[in-house]
Amino acid sequence: MAQGPAPPALAPAGGAVVETFALTRRFGAVVAVDGVSLSIAVGEIFGLIGANGAGKTTLIKMLTTMLRPTSGRATVAGFDIATQAGEVRKRIGYVPQLLSADRELTGEENLMLSARLYLIPRAERARRVAEALAMMGLTEVRHRLARDYSGGMLRRLEIAQSMLHRPIVFFMDEPTVGLDPAGRHTVWELVRQLRREANAAVVVTTHYMDEAEELCDRIAILHSGKLVAIGTAAELRARAGVGTLDEAFVALAGSESETSGGYRHAREARQSAAEHG
């Protein structure tokens, strides 16, 4: 499989595009993200894994400026997520866990909406939208309403929306949930392409160990809001003294946490899977 330029396996000293320092978020008594410090390099594909309720989505929400940290701080693309949110927003692409394409607009209209929201100059809008449609293989269906797209087509449209303004960091929250194997491979290939062509960093959350192993340069395991391990898949396996990443996950993250998941998570995950599937 075609790989991009060999990325640094360890956290870099200089070229960090995401840095967090004891980043913490509480919801009442619950500590959803608990003192997470990590650094993600330019051009790195970085996996966040953990059970439902481990804090992946809360962490992504803070890094994408939707949620303010309770304490600690973080920079994305060199800007503080709390005090320079506007600058961060201009430089990130986000593919949420739920649907981000409006089902009542056509594919092309969805992209034009994003082009305007990111102030792509009028003269360039049509060309960039056409390029993104071509790259995602959606040119033929651009005038169809998004609600008539298949799950895989929707995901490709959403990735197209997130890349129009050429971000230097992407955040993808479970981008392959609900997709069939062919759809998952297409998403993986697109993620690699974003790295290869734009040297963008991609932060991916996933439940699938094979996905993390196949796609990510480094992986961070979250458990009950805490960062319990970080490294390449090989490093995590070696550290746990086991043969597969699945086993490493169980060894490092422990058993299923009591606070994980719950009805709301199950509903959201399944709703999302149903919408995409």
Added chain:
Amino acid sequence: MPARPVKAQRNTANLFDAAGSYATYVIAVADAELRKLRHDPWELFSRAIQPLLWLVLFGEVMAQVRGLSAGTGRYIDYLAPGILAQSVLFVSIFYGISAIWERDLGVLHRYMVSPAPRSALVIGKAISSSARALSQALVVYLCAAGLGVALSLAPSHILAVILLIALGSGLFSTFSLIIACIVKTRERFMGIGQVLTMPIFFASNAIYPLSLMPGWLKAVSSFNPLTYEVDGLRAMMLSGHASVFGLGFDFAALAVTQALLIAVATFFYPRLTE
């Protein structure tokens, strides 16, 4: 000293750039909403039925009651602007549920991670609600004309009606958005929406004059933006009707309320995706 004019010029250019960017954000939101409406316009037709029923059934019966129309005019004339304001209210007050719906789907997250200022998002949504409401106006005008209401068709009056409806709808849809951000679920929102609509409607001059109300209700009505919308509409929609509060006051009351609500909604809107 040449430095000064150059700097001033640059400042002016920056100001124009900023205004242009802001307008682009607002247009992005409003345009997307209107395109959705164009793909599925059935909602507009079904919403047009209610004002028709009010005018034809309620209006015809109540016209028999003496003293309702506060003056010498016919009751149907008096009623038509009230029903227009009512249909605008009903269309707008449930607008917030679409924000909850968008949050549940995930579409709202896309707006919240974009660099668009939150106030621009709120204003874009308000404008799209106003555009919906204007389609209601067309229905009420046609129906009123059919019932022989003495409509004023002077262009300046029609322009004023358009502005009054845009403000009224923008205002109640923004209010609705704030409620949505506070209650956060569709079920709770529907309950509260029902509870709010009737008091706003009845504690106003929409279907009877303030002079018939007991003192406390009159006091409540004077804080109700709908009262000023109806008062302005009555003066501008009908020929030979004057505004009770003064047209300038009507517009000012609506504009100030709208500005306040936009400020509050700008604060609450991002909380919906937290």
